[in-house]
Amino acid sequence: MRVSVIGTGYLGAVHAAGMAELGFDVIGIDVDAAKVEALSAGHAPFYEPGLEELLARHVGPGGRLRFTTDFAEARGAEVHFLCIGTPQASDSDAADLTFVEAAVRSLAEHLVDQETLVVGKSTVPVGTAARMQDLLTSIAGAGVELAWNPEFLREGFAVEDTLRPDRLVLGVTSDRAEALLRTVYAATIEAGTPVVVSDFATAELVKVSANAFLATKISFINAMSEVCDLAGADVGVLADAIGFDERIGRKFLNAGLGFGGGCLPKDIRAFRARATELGAGETFNFLDEVDRINVARRARVVTLAEELLGDLAGRRIAVLGASFKPKSDDVRDSPALDVASRLVAAGADVRIFDPVAGGTGKRAFPDLTFVSSIDEAAEDAEAVLHLTEWPEFREIDPAVLAKVVATANVIDARNCLDRDAWRAAGWTYRGLGVQ
Structure with missing residues (x-):
């Protein structure tokens, strides 16, 4: 299976490397060219134990993991993970969803008339997923479905938490989305990770x-x-x-x-x-x-x-x-x-x-x-x-x-x-x- 990871900050870089370790062909996409260049060379742009080892194993000729700034390369992936930061807004305590919405728009333009699953992993205010589903549908059509699969990474243990999480939460609206996510996480589920469907x-x-x-x-x-x-x-x-x-x-x-x-x-x-x-x-x-x-x-x-x-x-x-x-x-x-x-x-x-x-x-x-x-x-x-x-x-x-x-x-x-x-x-x- 081919998957894309949109956003290669702390969450996205670790998730992309983890998906490659689990056997998927992964394309990581980010608008930050310097970050993409570093990751493409196998260098993590931040310190996280175990991450550079995964990058060394999967980036490069014949590897499962690539990085790019071109959203068009997401086409053809069966699952797209949204790993976009949600910083605090400059004028309030609320989360700033500017980057999430921009990423969804950029991705959706390349998914028109496809049947694919977009999976949100970012920490967002309740109600965001429903709005993002409407946005995806308005741009790409009814074949693009959204699911929400929150991350629970602890800095310093993020690689372990990606490969062996203590639980998986699958926020879905259809049996198809649940089945596809269970396929993605089959090895993790088989290892005994509890699954909560919501x-x-x-x-x-x-x-x-x-x-x-x-x-x-x-x-x-x-x-x-x-x-x-x-x-x-x-x-x-x-x-x-x-x-x-x-x-x-x-x-x-x-x-x-x-x-x-x-x-x-x-x-x-x-x-x-x-x-x-x-x-x-x-x-x-x-x-x-x-x-x-x-x-x-x-x-x-x-x-x-x-x-x-x-x-x-x-x-x-x-x-x-x-x-x-x-x-x-x-x-x-x-x-x-x-x-x-x-x-x-x-x-x-x-x-x-x-x-x-x-x-x-x-x-x-x-x-x-x-x-x-x-x-x-x-x-x-x-x-x-x-x-x-x-x-x-x-x-x-x-x-x-x-x-x-x-x-x-x-x-x-x-x-x-x-x-x-x-x-x-x-x-x-x-x-x-x-x-």
Whole structure:
């Protein structure tokens, strides 16, 4: 079977490579010529473990995977996957669907009078799929059918999540569309992945509701960490204890600096905006508080630095971490770089090290200072801030690092360093909600 993937950003590039790995002939299409050139040479335009290995295996002479800027090359594919970004609108919290609609129009012009299936994977406001089906029909005719198959990729694990997802959601309006998608995902289904078949609206709501729930869980435990700070309790032990309740579970109960990235924050805001449009805005007022709690964690870390150092003007501070999470070079809405920017605004001399995201960080934040090693960041520092939980940072020998810094103060904003070991090495250790 031949498939096309429209959009080769984070979602589309991984999905295209994953489809090739599953045995399909794949054409990836994007309007960004530089991105297409990089992918055609087997280079991922972003860091994602395992992706370049898939590109090396399937791009090139005799390979199953090609990339182009020409939408006409989508003709002849039996299935077309829409993997288009839906950023937050510039003037509101709503999702900007400009790029999705433009991609659908460009694709539809080359599908006139064909019988084919277009499959949306983007995270969109509920009601979008029905509008896109009408748009496809108006341009290409009744033979082009739409389905919605939301993605659930985790950055850092996207290849695994594509090849072995924890569930498949098929939003369809006909038996034909369901049967074709079951054919596409036959190997995945045979391996035991659960399948949920639904209407368009339900499929569109699955991703945003999952993200809203996870964000709420994270902000809840972070709110509890503030109480633990005031009461002298330990939020880690608290999370362990309540996590044994099977109704709650332990996952996503790690208190710390909070969530960021290009998906979770903008998705919950877009969901809240769409709920308001539908007349359910008051019901979801709590998501505003979830968002507020999350952003407030960043200010809390700056406050901890002030408690340790006093006036931050002129203070040298090491920041460990730039990406919003480990195993990624994504710095969109990075809590680490938000904190770094706040420290710089307060007059601090901040040096940042990240094992992978230094380049993307420097491009996105040219006024911040990025260095090439932990020691370079920590040299003569009066405080070390651990802001992204890379394994390299957990493996630091605190006794060795103590010889590099000016003053042995550490703020563990991810609560995953061995605080007993750091204190034993002479460090003043501060975490969030831990004693």
